Amino acid sequence: MSAGIDLPAPLDAAQGVKPLDFGGHGITGSVDEYGRLIALNTYHAAHGYVTLTAAAPFPEAERYNPAAVRAYRAGLAALDGFGPLISKPVRTREAYLLEGAIPHVRLTLEDGSTLESTTFASVGGVIQIWRGDVKPLRFVGTLSVQRCAYTQLTEGGPVVMPSIRTRAELFDGVLTLENPALYTTVAIAGFAPDLVWQAEQDGPLTLDLPLATDAPGLVFTFGSDPLLTREDMLSMAQVDVDLALRRERRDWVARRPPDARDPVVWRGLVYGEMLAVPVGEPLCILTDHMLLPLSWNRDAYYVARALLSWGDPIAVDVVRRHLLWMFETADRPGGAWGRCYLANGRVKDPAYQLDQQVFPLIELAEYVAETGDGATWERLRDHVPAVLQALLARRDSAAGLFPTDETPADDPMAFPFHFSSHVLIWRAVKLLNGLDDSLDYEALADEIREQALVAFATQRDGVPLFAYATDGAGQVHFYHDANDVPLALAPVWGFVEPDDPVWRATVDFAFSPANVGGYYAGRLGSVHTRAAWPLGDAQDIIVARTLKDADRERRAWERLHAAAQWDGALPEAVDPATNAVASRHWFAWPNALAAWLALDESG
Template sequence: MGSISPTNCLESEALPQTKGYGLQGTHDYSRPVIFDLEARAPSKTVDIGRDGTSLSTDLVGRVLQLGVFHPKHGIVVAVPFEQFDGSRFHDPAYVRDYRTRMLTCLRDRTPGFGLDLGQPSSLVSVRMATWNRAVFEFSLGRGLHVVHTAQILRGGELVQSATVTNRGAERENVRARLNLGLSLNRASYGQLTEGGPIPLPPSQNDLVRTNGGCGFRVTNPCLGARLDGFLEVDGVAVALDGLDEQLVRERPLHATHFEAVSIAPGCSASLVARYRLLPEAQSDEAWLPLPIKQAKDTGHVEWKRAETIGTYIIRRNVDYVLANCVVPISDTASAVITDHVALPLGWNRDNYWQIRLLYKVYKNLPSLVNPPAAEMYRQHVAQATKAHLRWVFVEAQRPHGFWHRSYLVTGLPKDGLVFQLDQQCYPILELCDFLECFPHESGFVLEVVEGGALAEVLGLVSSKQDPGCELWPTDETPGDDAVVYPFHFSSHVLLWHTLSRLRGLLSQLGVGALDEMTGGLDLDLDLDDLIKSLRERTMEHFTAIHPGSGLRMFAYLTDGGGRHTFYHDGNDVPTLLAQDWGFVVNGEETELWRNTMEFGLSPANETGYCSKGPYHGLGSVHTTGTWTLGLFHEAAYAAAQGDADRLADVWRRIAGAMQWDGTFSEAIDHETAVCSSKAWFSWPGSMIGAWVVDMRATDASCLY
């Protein structure tokens, strides 16, 4: 959005990488992050994934969540704490608390399950090597040095492999343990804006030894899932004699196997634990572990300028989307979830911006990534984006004709009969972006266009137009909040932009009218008039005088009859992009837009803008405080206006809000910038990452 060439926006060296987390070392982002556990516990897990299997660990690789796709339940997880209380879906405080269970484990140093070599000394090194592999290094005292790797292999197998080297002068004994204090649960899907709870199956965990006592299996028959695994020491499977078989309900297992390993001076021992979390459909299949290939640690040389914060943000957010958010449900279809922990559901809105980041990176791969890694990213992005289009247009169910508020990865709508206007636009816009990015895929895009879903949604949207004011109603805002007036400004900007892009798509494909399901609308003949009328009616009904400032601007909501509300929300990205998309074109319209944005990004936006503290910024009535998505609004707006000073200040806040792994939470504390809501939230990181890609094409060297 726009371009700017500030001379000294913010040097990468000024980023307070050690802020609040006890991080040590340089600001070279191609190097590992060093944590001082005596100073402060980290506020974020280590997150990797592959092929629909996602993993979160603590700072020494112990498992805090292992999750996979389940054809009935959507997402099932293995975690070291109890299942969500199914009687408390409408208790926001409990929902918030449950979402932070893993963060509580980090804070209290409660170990996750799996391979555990004991409490390390204060310093721990963590390298996010690739999207499916993390490397941990630490000392156990007495000269024992540990290199522990957690990785997800092709097909979804989790491998924890630790090499313990005795750097001392005397033989040392290591008392390793295989901790199976875990519970197999369904993802809770608990929402702060609950739209209809999905009842949870009973919690039951049954642990037995397998493979002649050398393996284990945990099953939850009520859930229809199982976790298989075994332990090796120096390549030999260990007999798990000390592991007590047990069956428990409504709580995690309490089971541990200890293994003593003696290591001579100058020698090393290898410990490997391997797991596979499987849905019920595969419960009778034998698990055949794949060979472990020794991965070469390249130090991120595959990414150009890997030492910079800008590259770090792009790389880590792309990797998070590909590793933890893309969930294959078949050979040809993949759901995309907004995060793998707090709310592993698919929203068309979030998904569009996540995938837009992938498109941005795909188009700029030669300037971002060195070969052959560039080819690897190219293949993964092409596959994931095409598979998601098939999911949203074919697999996502629309029992009422429209796309629902949110979805399980199975394609089942999560929430009830709630019509959100903006959710109907994003899949269409995503389809247009796909063809722009992959012009050779016109045959596939034509297949989607003629598949029926597009025509049905367009027909339904057409039928909802108000015959009086000629605007389109919505039940909820993009923040999932009920509206006081039925017509919402940013959704109309988005609808206009979507129909404008659709017009170009249909022209490129040579498609005219879709079919009678569009309510008699001949897109080939009438789309131009519809787009023109939509913009005119939006300008007419949303332009109003703000009662406080006396300035003319765009209202947030209107009843179409002269009543308005004034507000701007971090979720309303289309308002921010109204100029960039060409919705506002002349000087008068640009002034309306600028007044709207200046209001929204100021304390005058009383319920939306957090004006206190060094990390002030736009938020949402949905969740109070500064939103990282709101910081993106301010950064993109400052860049569009050529305001170098404002951009420098907001980049300082973005850098401070960035979590240690390069991702961003939903909201931050206005005084400290630490996460105050949803440490896992892919949308803001996707927006910021895509913006940094665009800024890299300008002379905005401050980002690097």
């Protein structure tokens, strides 16, 4: 196949092999190092996100066992996929990302023959092209149609897992896999046309079926009814797969900005857009597609911020539609957003986190200010007073501060008032002030800032700095976390001056051994996963820019790149000595933050 396709440099396996990801048109997925699929995922109106997967179901009894959750999530990055059987021993494997977005795997077999696969989303489904000196003859794997597992380290309330009963039927070259409990069917074209076969089982099915000898590859599509999904598949199977691939590559080439040549930066834009799930006109932005296909307002903000800075019309429209999802689709019980959401807008975890209430306001204000989209502002503006009123209703009258139940890492708070979330509230109110003539929040913004500067200012060993949290009556907690990006951004936004001695002492503390639980061999991390976090390296870039320390910024970028896996993906956390993934191979937020910093030098 490569005789007719231009290939970039192969990915470097020494950087950390993980499944390669693709997505678009409402579908996401990943392939293993042999080019075989490990999962295909799509939106589900009742259950949020569903998957055709090689993964076994997560044991429900282990929902509150962090060790079991970590082991299951790590196992997803090492899954053996399903699809064409590689019938001869593989001598070498080469992996590529065409245009930084489309997985392509080239296998050299023991006898010197080659086999190549290219996988991408297209309108209506997913196309996987298989070509080379040998022809795959059989489709092999153990797979099922499930609701995604939603495995959380800090489980906020399990959602009942539907049955994984699987029905399969093959005729006329199309295989359908149905989960009746989900009303979800996956149709796959590319099988031998003369075979008729059926099977049903309570759980995953193991398949070993003959493929058509003349098919260019496999085509997958999702639907709700087996017969209708089969009809959609028969229509999609007529697509010219080579033409579809050329169009897909051409589109990515045309849209890639010059500032996104860095694979870490480009990953932030491509993956962020892949995670935009259509829910009618609105779009939900997921935190990832494999481990936690849920939405946190915090994570989604940074993805949206990167897409807005990209400025590409398609990317900017993702932000517009995401605003519709947050303000019009996502439930707000009692006027407050939950900790996290299913893609359909249903609250998954109801815990109250202060910053989750604020990020949507900032995203809306920045979007309107930077695009001039008056129509979207008029559509959503009436939500702003209601959200602010819900915030003010929780404000502590004695301290003048706003409480939160959890940190931005989903962990319990030592004290109810959290400093970086107050920086965030001030930022939101400041941006909203003056968006139109009816909004006058200047006095409120000034009041929030003044009270926070007083309430959180304290001393540690005689050095003035800002406390991480306080009870508002003199007790404080000293700590800083990789998730608390607003502290690093405080001078950029104007909450403090760049030379503010208290802010400088606070970031000095943050990047020192005194920051117990948050400092790992010179890098910022979190007690949530006790290791170095790429989000901390991104904070180091922000701090270095504020301090005008070019060497520090260069070193922070080097650490960020060292943490990246072979496809540019940044995990949640890494071993600070080896940069091996310590937690979460998939995580949209750190790449999105890196992309924003690269595209917007003021960030």
